[in-house]
Amino acid sequence: MIGETDIQSIDGHDGDGRRAAARLLAASVPVECQGLVAYHATGADAYLGAALSPAPGQRTVILRAARVAGEVIAVADWRIMHAQLFLNGLSVRAQYRGHGYGTRLLDDGVRIARDLGVSALGLDVEVDNVGAYALYQKLGFEEMGYSWWEDVPTPGAGAARTPLRILDWPTFQAQRAAYGFGDLSVRHGDGQVSRVRMVGSVLRVEPGATGAGIAHGLAELVAPSRVYAVRPGSAAGCATAWFARFVRMRMSLSDPGRGRVEYGERRSARRI
Structure with a gap:
């Protein structure tokens, strides 16, 4: 010891x-x-x-x-x-x-x-x-609870993009340049604000339809190679496909x- x-x-x-x-x-x-x-x-x-x-x-x-x-x-x-x-x-x-x-x-x-x-x-x-x-x-x-990591599917060709307002793009770009990852705030829907993170070319968004819509809306701007989300859940499991799980x-x-x-x-x- x-x-x-x-x-x-x-x-x-x-x-x-x-x-x-x-x-x-x-x-x-x-x-x-x-x-x-x-x-x-x-x-x-x-x-x-x-x-x-x-x-x-x-x-x-x-x-x-x-x-x-x-x-x-x-x-x-x-x-x-x-x-x-x-x-x-x-x-x-x-x-x-x-x-x-x-x-x-x-x-x-x-x-x-x-x-x-x-x-x-x-x-x-x-x-x-x-x-x-x-x-x-x-x-x-x-x-205290569980989290399930899941891939977010890319919407099909021709799908309408979610209207987004990028709130802190210069800060995000500066952080990515300095450290290789960055956090970005986007406004969508009825004034809701969500935070996303990019590590290299991988994008993390909210789970569900909201996250998928944000990923689709950002696709041309940040060109992610992969998109995933972290969904809270129970020990019994997660309704969607997952690739990692944490307590x-x-x-x-x-x-x-x-x-x-x-x-x-x-x-x-x-x-x-």
């Missing part, structure tokens, strides 16, 4: 650590989702560098890592989201699995959450990742403001 002080933050100026973390996080994504998330964008490392540039107390991204002989061998990517600390990604290099690194990173996240005063931790885990699910459950995470899990902290601690202090996740 690694020592108490072996979990450290990766900062924006730590280029080697940041690049190693980015590679580990990209490799941890299920094979069905390869190329679809921001970890696989050409500028994922540059994005993490920008996100980690502010002073620690001003960041919404917290990258924590374990090192062996100076090399990053395990990493947790935490995101501060309102009253929740969300685990965006966790990865341990293959030869170091089974030695407690994942547990220590999760335990470290609980301490960070208490230090921040947030009320819960959250994460998504692939349904078929039985080992990770069992670990999260053992540490006190509970199921949303949550750990509530009964009194997040009590006894706030610094990142390096010991507090067992199992006592919360």
